[in-house]
Amino acid sequence: MPPYARRWSCPAATPTATPSLGTAAITRQDLVDTKTVEGALTYSGRHHLTADAPGTVTWVATEGAVIRRGRPLLKVDREPLVLMYGRLPLYREMRLGVSDGPDVAQLERNLKALGYGAYLTVDDHFSYATYLAVRKWQHDLGLPATGRVDASQVVFLPTVVRVVDAEVSVGDKVSPGRQALTVSGIRRLVHVDLDTDDQALARKGAGVTVKLPGGEHVPGRITSVGAVAKSRGSGQGQDSGTTTIDVDITLAKTPTTKLDRAPVEVEMESERHKNVLAVPVEALLALREGGFGVEVVESGATRVVPAEIGAFGGGLVEITGAGLSEGVKVGVPAS
Structure with missing residues (x-):
């Protein structure tokens, strides 16, 4: 038992005058044991975008x-690569005569x-009206x-994006397939690379508490748990043999900081x-x-009652023993 549990040594006692103590009532409740792990405050849904036109980056x-529908992500030879919303990538040229498909409806x-x-x-058909609308755009x-x-003109992504990193600069020469930008969604989340030894902590839907930069504590909920373990290399200060799973957490409120990859602490229920x-x-x-007890306070007097102890959690300890029930007052050190 940890040292803080030893308030003082005491024999099995007979009633005495009440010492200078505070009191606390025995409660009946759930006890939750937790473990704190490190995470990072980041943004949802990362995508790596390539330049699909040869030329020189001009912007x-x-x-x-933050880039919204219809706005450029970059320009090559002054011609923009524009964001449009959709989940289907632009996998073929769309033009008059192309076969019908959901990608056409997405463009329209x-x-x-x-x-x-x-x-x-x-609809799914690239009509003459579609052709005219494309030309005007x-x-x-x-x-x-x-x-x-x-x-080379359009990239389809599910929603508005935030630029995480630009891998090219104005003046760079690019060619089809070269990675140009990393973007993400704008929804904030906490990501944890959780050691596989602790994977029992990660239950989808479980509540957690996140300590943000600055010390604010915000409730959150586990929304995604990876199914595949990955190796965490020594470049992150870990042994190369360490394996982790990806855990994503949605926060109950939007944090004020805009920092990406800001370190946080996540308290998870074990x-x-x-x-x-x-x-x-x-x-x-x-x-x-030997063993432990609690000092029951009754009618101006105290008596020590032996107690079996169980789980710990949140500064509380589980107890059982004869005469111990919900609402009984026990002594605690006076504050």
Whole structure:
């Protein structure tokens, strides 16, 4: 038993005058044992974007910039690569005569949202109205008005993005397939590389408490638990043999800091003992004959009652013993 449990040694006692103590009531509740692990405050949904047009970078979005539908992510030879919303990547050139498909409907939905759909029907067919809408959109952006759309002009991502890192700078030469930008969503989350030895802590839907930079404590909930273990290399200060799983946590409130990868502490529940009798740890007495007890305070007098101790959690300890029940007052050191 840890030293803090030893308030003082005491024999099995007869009633005495009440010492100068405070009191606490025995409560019946769940006791939760927790473990604190390190995590990072970051942004959801990272994507690595490539430049699919050869040429020279003439403009690139800055780190931390938020890019919305219809806005450029970068420009090659002054021609923009534009963000549009959708979950299907642009895997083929879209033009008159292309076969029907959901990627066509995705493009038409974006054109309409950007104000180019006055005569446009959103469906799977690339119609002449689609062709005209594409040409008008291209003209307004300074792109060649060909009526054809390919991956050098548009990238489809699920929603608004935040630029995490720019791998190219103005003046760089690029070619198709070269990584140019790393972007993410704008929703904040906490990511934990959890040691596989602790994977029992990570239960989807379980509540956690996150200590943010600055000391604020915010409740959160585990929303994603990785199914595949990965090696954590020595470059992160860990032995190369350490394996982890990815755990993502959604916070109950949006943190004020905009920092990416800011270190945080995550308090995760390791074990829960339901409906037990509990007292503050400092109420425990180490008995001379061995074991522990608590000092019951009744009618102006005290008596020591031996107690079996169980789980610890949140500064409380589980106790059982004859005469110990919910609501009974026990002595604790006066504050």
